[in-house]
Each structure stands twice: as structure tokens, then as C-alpha cells.
Amino acid sequence: METPEQVAARLFKIAGQIRPYDDPHKAGPGFCLGSVVIDSNNDEETASIGFRMDQYPDLGLRIYSKALTPDGSDKTLLERAAQVESQFSVDVLRKGNVALADMAAQEWLTTGSDKHDNLTLLFRVESMRADPSFVRPLISIKLKTGGQLTGGPGEGKYVASSLTPREAIALWDAIVSSIRVRPNAVRSASSSDQSV
Numbered sequence: 001m002e003t004p005e006q007v008a009a010r011l012f013k014i015a016g017q018i019r020p021y022d023d024p025h026k027a028g029p030g031f032c033l034g035s036v037v038i039d040s041n042n043d044e045e046t047a048s049i050g051f052r053m054d055q056y057p058d059l060g061l062r063i064y065s066k067a068l069t070p071d072g073s074d075k076t077l078l079e080r081a082a083q084v085e086s087q088f089s090v091d092v093l094r095k096g097n098v099a100l101a102d103m104a105a106q107e108w109l110t111t112g113s114d115k116h117d118n119l120t121l122l123f124r125v126e127s128m129r130a131d132p133s134f135v136r137p138l139i140s141i142k143l144k145t146g147g148q149l150t151g152g153p154g155e156g157k158y159v160a161s162s163l164t165p166r167e168a169i170a171l172w173d174a175i176v177s178s179i180r181v182r183p184n185a186v187r188s189a190s191s192s193d194q195s196v
Contacts, residue, residue, distance in 0.1 A: 077106040077126040103127040118160040120146035
């Protein structure tokens with residue numbers, strides 16, 4: 001275990017490896033976070049991003065990424081989805097193998113109803129990687145609409161999906177196809193200083 005002084009020294013070192021950027025395509029190696037890139041000698045990179053809009057309070061989008069360590073499950077997304085399908089009433093709109101950020105992935109798009117018979121949609125996609133690396137991170141994306149609101153003035157209220165299945169699939173396809181590893185984000189394997 002590191003002493004407080006060692007932790008402080010590491011944080012100061014990382015702080016010295018942060019630089020601003022204007023164009024993500026020209027930011028160079030490192031992990032982009034807002035308007036800065038962290039170009040440090042990392043042993044892991046994890047990000048969890050949530051997105052909501054006032055205009056569609058029932059819509060929630062979550063993106064999770066982890067570079068090196070395994071995701072903790074020995075089952076694929078579709079194997080886990082099969083367990084859900086056997087226990088709950090969901091209609092599968094689409095499922096199968098897809099590409100996500102030039103990696104093999106699986107997606108599972110479903111529709112169902114909440115306890116008030118409101119239409120709900122739940123979409124998931126997850127990359128599959130036998131050999132995790134900075135250039136092959138675990139990426140998991142979840143889109144949910146309808147059901148119980150979890151924030152804002154309507155918190156606790158049950159609502160139907162603000163998107164039709166067709167609208168949600170179009171939005172989903174646009175999101176999934178836009179995800180990619182940033183150009184020049186990862187140093188060559190010969191470098192000891194790799195980042196995403």
C-alpha cells in the first residue's frame with residue numbers, strides 16, 4: 001500500500017502530464033477527458049459516462065469503457081440476455097453479432113412494459129475481446145427509454161417511452177456506428193507509455 005506522500009507524488013506527476021486540446025483527432029496519445037488529454041503511463045483506464053436530456057426525461061444513455069482488466073463476467077452479452085429472456089416478458093427487436101469500434105461485439109435490443117403498461121425500451125451492445133488492451137477496450141453501451149423517471153421534476157413518475165421503437169433503433173444505430181478508437185490515441189506497443 002502506498003503512503004500518502006507516494007500517492008501525492010503520483011498525482012502531481014499525472015497533473016504534469018495533462019494538456020489541453022482543441023481537436024480530438026489531433027490531441028495525440030492519451031485519454032481525452034473533456035477538453036484535456038491525460039498522457040500518462042497508465043496501468044488501466046476506465047470511464048463511465050451518463051447522458052440525459054430535459055426534452056426526453058425518460059431517455060438514459062450510459063457508456064462504460066475499461067481498457068485492460070477483464071469485465072468480470074465469463075458470459076457474453078447474449079448469454080446473459082438469454083437468462084433475462086427466460087425470466088421476464090420482453091420482446092426482442094434485434095439481437096446478434098455486430099461491430100463496435102472495429103471490434104467484435106454483440107447487441108440486444110428489447111421492448112417491454114413497466115408495471116403500469118407503459119412502453120419501455122432497453123438496448124445494449126458490448127464489445128468482446130479475448131485479448132484486452134488500450135486499443136481493444138471493453139465498451140458497453142446501454143440505452144433505456146420509458147418506465148420510472150429517476151431524476152428531475154418528474155422523479156418517480158412512470159411514463160411511456162418518448163421514442164417509438166423505430167425512432168430508438170435509428171438513434172441507436174447512429175450512436176453505435178459513431179463509436180471508434182480516437183486516431184493516434186494509443187502509442188505503439190514498443191512504447192512504455194500507452195494510453196487511450
